[in-house]
Amino acid sequence: MNKLPDKGNLPKEGYPNPTVDFSFVLSSSVRDMKDSLSMLLITLAAMMEKSPPADAEQAKFFSTLEYEAARINGELVQLLSLYQMDEQSLGMHIDEHYVIDVIDEQVARNDTLFNIRKLNIRIECDANLVWYFDNEMIGGVLNNLLVNCVRYGQNQLLVSACIENDFLCISVADDGTGYPESMLEDPSPQVGASFGSSNTRLGLLFARKVLALHRSKKGQGYLVLANNSLLGGGVIKLYLP
Amino acid sequence: MVDSSYGKINALIVDDFGNFRATLNNILMSLGIRSVDSVASGEEALQFCKVRTYDLILCDQNLGKGKSGQQVLEELRVTSNPCRESLFILVSAESSKSIIMAAYDYEPDAYLTKPLNAKVLDQRLSRLFEQHVMLKPTYAARKKGDLHTAIDLCTQLIDKGGRNTNVCQKLLGQLYLQNNDVASAEMLYRTVLNQRELEWAQLGMVKTKIAQGDLLSAQQWLGEILHRNPQCLKAYDFQVEIHREQGNTERMQAVLQTVTDLSPLSILRQQALGDVALQNDNLLIATTALRHAVKLGDNSFLDNAHVHTQFAQAAIKLSTMDEELGRPFLRDALKGVAEIEVKFGESQNIQIQAKLLETQLQVCSGNESRAIALMTAAQAELTKPGGGELLESQIEMIRVLRLLDRMDEAEVQLKALLLENVNNEEALQKLDVLLEEPRSEKNKLMVAEINKKGIAAYKNKDFHIAEAAFNTALQKVPHHIGLRLNYIQTLIDTLKINFDDQISKKIHQSLSKCEASLNKSHVQYPRYHQLQIVYNDLTKAQKNSELNDE
Helix, strand or coil: CCCCCCHHHCCCCCCCCCCCCHHHHHHHHHHHHHHHHHHHHHHHHHHHHHCCCCCHHHHHHHHHHHHHHHHHHHHHHHHHHHHHHHCCCCCCCCEEEEHHHHHHHHHHHCHHHHHHCCCEEEEECCCCCEEEECHHHHHHHHHHHHHHHHHCCCCEEEEEEEEECCEEEEEEEECCCCCCHHHHHCCCCCCCHHHHHCHHHHHHHHHHHHHHCCEECCEECEEEEECCCCCCCCEEEEEEC | CCCHHHHHCEEEEECCCHHHHHHHHHHHHHCCCCEEEEECCHHHHHHHHHHCCCCEEEEECCCCCCCCHHHHHHHHHHCCCCCCCCEEEEEECCCHHHHHHHCCCCCCCEEEECCCCHHHHHHHHHHHHHHHHHHHHHHHHHHHCCHHHHHHHHHHHHHHCCCCHHHHHHHHHHHHHHCCCHHHHHHHHHHHHHHCCCHHHHHHHHHHHHHCCCHHHHHHHHHHHHHHCCCCHHHHHHHHHHHHHCCCHHHHHHHHHHHHHHCCCCHHHHHHHHHHHHHCCCHHHHHHHHHHHHHHHCCCCCCCHHHHHHHHHHHHHHHHHCHHHHHHHHHHHHHHHHHHHHHHCCCHHHHHHHHHHHHHHHHHCCCHHHHHHHHHHHHHHHHCCCHHHCHHHHHHHHHHHHHCCCHHHHHHHHHHHHHHCCCCHHHHHHHHHHCCCCCCHHHHHHHHHHHHHHHHHHHCCCHHHHHHHHHHHHHHCCCCHHHHHHHHHHHHHHHHHCCCHHHHHHHHHHHHHHHHHCCCCCCCHHHHHHHHHHHHHHHHHHHHHHHHHC
């Protein structure tokens, strides 16, 4: 799909500007990629409904396709947001939201993925729990966490939300093998090394940045990684003031 | 999940991508929505919305060529049509923030980001429809103008508590303000702010402070909002409003420059920037903004003839001042003028005015023979019976003559016009832009008052206030020599205290203007000449001191 760029029609100065505006290139490419990805995911879901996988091997193909597409989507959102944070052009829109709405939406987004991976998701959140945050940003963080859990092949996932010491705590627990010791000690990404080798850490960087942008008199948001969760695996807890 | 309540809903899908329309259609059908139309462009969507009432519109933001989703929304909300209050969901592939940055005042009921699936859509729709049904009586009361009932209903909903309290609080604040119950609005916002510093409540405080006439407090709230979120476009809009109220056009321009940098696609902000920069005689900024505004007008119902006219006038002024700077705008300005006749050219006055603007643009482009042909044709129209009534066109004609250096002809025509309108205050006010001394009572009084204020400030060495005063008056009577020289003298004294390139430029520009219109026999010539010498000495001294510094 070849769409006209929004800003491209508007040269800033007297003459049309021939230099490339990277943020514009990035955002319009991401838009196109996500359009395609959208179609890919929808078509995949329709295909599975019309002709369900005949055997385990086919099911695995579907699951790989679905997972990889979901991952690309998460990465794209993250990439664009990190870039905007760097450019300080990312505005936060903090408002009052129902916590369950954000959790439900992200789980719904990955519905097909969880089904084919036979991942059992449990949500524990008071339907009336209300908190203050940017729902789109926190949604993006949560989406990455959920997709990431699929990667490590767990069977169960528990997403829960509660108030701890006057902070909202959203936690995602799994029944996997837990986070490696090195990450628990120093979860910050080492520039250079980790960007290529460990994608999880870029995701963590993104989550940390988003959380830190949530500030109030009580302090700012943060995250905690731990093992031995309720389900036996790792747990990541997002704290929001 | 198929909800029986979806059965009666009419939905419209707007997306330029056929596959996506088909898929979204299937999703809506699977949710039990049976009546779904889909179209590929914003223009088609608006046509459909004229003849049919949709309960739900799912519109993609990026529709390729033509109108964007946001522009469709704006037009639906503002113009009269059966879908003015439909649920409008803006769908985009990017996060919603980039859309918000382009938006002006009209927000959709929800944003949804791709990829979408049935489950996500179902969740969102059921929440939105629940809210829609709940708020319907309140909105209906407001629409009827029965604000008391609307406020009562809204308060009851808040007292009940539950999931839509936040939405109801926002609405209640608006209703209080609409009902001029500023004290209740303030109490509501303060209650919310005691819980948490939320931007919408802070903006609410700004509105209450403006309503109370307490502009200083409003400014303080705005400062706080922008300190936390420099991207808050609404806060800038309020700043512009406050500066407008205070008559501070320089500040207005500065804020509008910031906010158009953040949201270059907002046509109203570009129009406002062009307008105020033109008043401030910042011609390059004005012409650039007006070009954007005209370009954005291609797909917007907010486009109007005035903006096209202003763009042409700004481009002409800029070219006259500096050929190099003006040249890159001339082609677009000619195009913009041609569009006036096609898009808005119903009245004869507008048509002739457009022709005369084209004439001036042709002069600037060096096509004098084309210009003269156009002028002759327009003159024939204007000398017909009734031609004298077409005042705007007559004014442009005098500008054409002046541009072609036919000063005597221009004077004769101007005198005739003044004679014809000697008892017509409204016409005289318009003609004042061409004159050295105002003829209309209103502008005479205004110039006298502001001049007095400016001189008093100048004597007190409040150069900044004096400058602003003279500048305001010059916007109405740009050819007033006495005022202009007062303005220059104030700027020169500012420059003496601290040499600033921007101010130096302003002086230079103003002196050139005087030079163009003053001959040596003019009573004000000696004063002009004196100021010119002082200014030259100052710049020379500055250059020398810069050299010494090196």
